[in-house]
Amino acid sequence: MKLIKVKLKSIYLLAFTLILLTGCQNEHDLHQHEDSIIKKVSVDEIPEIKNFIDSQRSLMGRNSDMSILDSISSADVIVIEEESGLKSYTFALTIVEPSTRMTNLVIRETIEGLDYFTVTYESENLDTWKYELENNQEPTVEVEITKNNVSNYSSREAYCEVAVTSYTCPSGQHSGALQGDCVYSHAYWSYKVTFMSVPCDNDGGGNTGGGSTGTTSPNTGNTPTPNEKEFAKIKNVLNSKNRFDPTKTYKDEIVDLANTVNDVANENGRYLTDTNLVGTSIPNFTVNFLFTINYKSISHTHNADPAGKYSIFSFEDLKVFSELLHKGKINGDFVATLSTSKGTHYALTISDVDKFKAFFYAQNNDATGSNSDQWKNNYFKMDGMAEKYYNNKTAPLISQTDTNNENVLKKFLEMITEADMGIALFEANANFTTFTRVTTGTYGTILRESFNL
Amino acid sequence: MKKNILLSILFIIFGLLSITKASSQTNPFIGTWKYQNGNEIFYVTFFQVRSKIEGNYRKVLVNNNGIETQEIYRSNKFFNGTTIEWPTCFFISSDSTSLGGTINDNTIDFSNHPGRSYKSGILSVKLLPSCNACPVTAEWKVKRAQGIQLEGEPDYNIPTDIILTKVN
Numbered sequence: 001m002k003l004i005k006v007k008l009k010s011i012y013l014l015a016f017t018l019i020l021l022t023g024c025q026n027e028h029d030l031h032q033h034e035d036s037i038i039k040k041v042s043v044d045e046i047p048e049i050k051n052f053i054d055s056q057r058s059l060m061g062r063n064s065d066m067s068i069l070d071s072i073s074s075a076d077v078i079v080i081e082e083e084s085g086l087k088s089y090t091f092a093l094t095i096v097e098p099s100t101r102m103t104n105l106v107i108r109e110t111i112e113g114l115d116y117f118t119v120t121y122e123s124e125n126l127d128t129w130k131y132e133l134e135n136n137q138e139p140t141v142e143v144e145i146t147k148n149n150v151s152n153y154s155s156r157e158a159y160c161e162v163a164v165t166s167y168t169c170p171s172g173q174h175s176g177a178l179q180g181d182c183v184y185s186h187a188y189w190s191y192k193v194t195f196m197s198v199p200c201d202n203d204g205g206g207n208t209g210g211g212s213t214g215t216t217s218p219n220t221g222n223t224p225t226p227n228e229k230e231f232a233k234i235k236n237v238l239n240s241k242n243r244f245d246p247t248k249t250y251k252d253e254i255v256d257l258a259n260t261v262n263d264v265a266n267e268n269g270r271y272l273t274d275t276n277l278v279g280t281s282i283p284n285f286t287v288n289f290l291f292t293i294n295y296k297s298i299s300h301t302h303n304a305d306p307a308g309k310y311s312i313f314s315f316e317d318l319k320v321f322s323e324l325l326h327k328g329k330i331n332g333d334f335v336a337t338l339s340t341s342k343g344t345h346y347a348l349t350i351s352d353v354d355k356f357k358a359f360f361y362a363q364n365n366d367a368t369g370s371n372s373d374q375w376k377n378n379y380f381k382m383d384g385m386a387e388k389y390y391n392n393k394t395a396p397l398i399s400q401t402d403t404n405n406e407n408v409l410k411k412f413l414e415m416i417t418e419a420d421m422g423i424a425l426f427e428a429n430a431n432f433t434t435f436t437r438v439t440t441g442t443y444g445t446i447l448r449e450s451f452n453l
Numbered sequence: 454m455k456k457n458i459l460l461s462i463l464f465i466i467f468g469l470l471s472i473t474k475a476s477s478q479t480n481p482f483i484g485t486w487k488y489q490n491g492n493e494i495f496y497v498t499f500f501q502v503r504s505k506i507e508g509n510y511r512k513v514l515v516n517n518n519g520i521e522t523q524e525i526y527r528s529n530k531f532f533n534g535t536t537i538e539w540p541t542c543f544f545i546s547s548d549s550t551s552l553g554g555t556i557n558d559n560t561i562d563f564s565n566h567p568g569r570s571y572k573s574g575i576l577s578v579k580l581l582p583s584c585n586a587c588p589v590t591a592e593w594k595v596k597r598a599q600g601i602q603l604e605g606e607p608d609y610n611i612p613t614d615i616i617l618t619k620v621n
Contacts, residue, residue, distance in 0.1 A: 269601065291603040300601050309599060316573075316600020323603065326568060364568045367532040367539075375532075376540055383555055383573065387544040391575055391598060393553030394546060400599060 043074035071095045092221025120146040131236040230349045230424040231451040237335040242278040258339035269300040297335045304341035308400035311342040315390045322360035345428040355422025413440040486617040507541040526560040552578040560610040589619035
């Protein structure tokens with residue numbers, strides 16, 4: 001079998017796609033297209049494919065392709081069924097690759113039988129691209145896609161293939177007849193990669209002519225746990241590059257910020273906007289942030305005030321995050337970081353937007369005749385919690401003068417658990433390279449799970 | 454027998470009344486306090502609700518004879534467009550010399566912050582030294598709790614640093 005390696009380029013064809021999507025259904029039914037169905041299954045649910053893989057192993061013997069077949073991840077196979085009834089199956093691979101590359105194996109039904117090949121996605125910002133895929137966001141990262149034909153059914157020496165990424169508006173959500181009339185923002189559109197056979201030109205691709213030869217959809221191989229999902233938000237934000245200074249990531253900015261914690265007079269702050277601009281707040285006794293900006297992240301310090309400052313996020317910090325969420329200035333991907341003069345460093349994410357909004361309902365919503373009971377219930381719960389944990393005159397459970405950071409952390413975790421607040425907390429080291437998800441355990445213990453940036 | 458039951462009930466009622474009265478008497482903050490600045494008077498009333506202290510505040514305008522002519526604001530107002538009264542604006546506790554906790558200022562103009570209807574603060578009320586014949590006075594301070602804030606956050610409308618005099 002002759003292997004051909006054709007370098008493909010991703011082309012975004014927003015205007016030309018007419019395929020409509022009706023939306024996600026459940027974990028195993030990802031998307032329902034009018035002309036195709038995308039879903040995730042285990043390889044055990046597709047015995048004909050499992051048998052095909054086994055037979056290919058026998059036929060091919062021990063060679064490089066064999067190792068690919070041995071490396072497929074049997075969980076979460078992405079299946080795309082075309083209107084014609086032909087299906088393609090995309091497998092994540094367990095092979096070790098650089099962080100800038102991800103390879104999938106695709107088995108595709110053709111009229112002649114089953115065909116298979118690998119698809120490699122490469123980018124300097126592949127982590128961000130993966131994060132966006134896993135969170136159903138519009139990909140903002142350009143990825144170079146390479147297809148390697150490995151099947152002996154292939155005879156495409158005379159053809160190159162081009163990968164076309166197609167975006168589609170959710171079905172029925174148009175305000176007019178055109179795709180451009182979609183009532184959803186682009187972030188909610190579905191997409192898929194379609195391979196088109198085209199005559200080879202000198203640079204091996206770029207021509208959009210020819211007929212469709214099948215579809216695939218990137219498989220990151222990840223079904224993240226809740227903790228991994230929250231950490232992915234932190235990783236994504238901290239690895240974001242400053243648009244004004246691409247040599248620096250946001251992590252570099254907050255490490256710089258952490259060096260200001262010994263300021264006796266003022267708190268300091270940095271922020272990352274949704275367009276990756278990094279800003280610095282004016283140092284102040286109470287650091288201020290604009291409410292007109294869309295934020296990916298807000299970072300601040302609790303400085304070395306002789307009167308004492310909390311070693312953890314304050315209740316007012318949380319209130320401000322809730323107000324920004326209410327105003328639509330942050331979303332569920334928001335990350336807050338904190339560094340304190342007591343040596344603590346934390347990252348906080350919103351794991352459940354609805355719960356977080358609900359807990360601060362009275363803070364951000366006027367009471368009216370129709371919501372007064374809900375408002376009052378929330379008012380007493382929220383302000384009661386603030387009083388119990390932070391503001392109590394004689395014995396607040398979280399105190400500015402408490403130097404026992406573990407005790408303060410424990411009480412904070414108890415509070416967010418008691419409040420069912422919908423936030424997740426991670427401890428960080430001073431360099432913000434290692435993180436520990438901290439949750440309340442039984443009998444006053446703290447459960448910890450480690451992550452590396 | 455009936456007489457005994459009646460006596461027992463009366464005994465219990467008198468007992469409860471005595472406890473309540475003693476509690477009021479031993480807590481020096483229960484009652485009404487005022488602060489006058491020109492023709493404006495700021496009143497605060499603390500009262501016992503079961504084991505907790507709650508309160509209300511209001512600000513009025515008086516004429517030169519000290520007669521109230523206009524109410525400027527009150528904490529126990531109605532929610533907009535309803536006859537539903539605001540709940541307490543105090544989440545506080547006290548001992549024999551000081552009172553403190555959370556106070557909510559619901560008199561601020563939040564027209565630039567739709568949805569907001571109050572701003573929380575940390576309240577500290579401390580009794581000041583007094584003589585037998587002198588009025589009882591206390592220092593009243595309100596400050597924002599520690600935390601970041603958004604640009605344009607309005608200041609408190611209620612007094613933040615005054616000396617209150619106990620009225621009754």
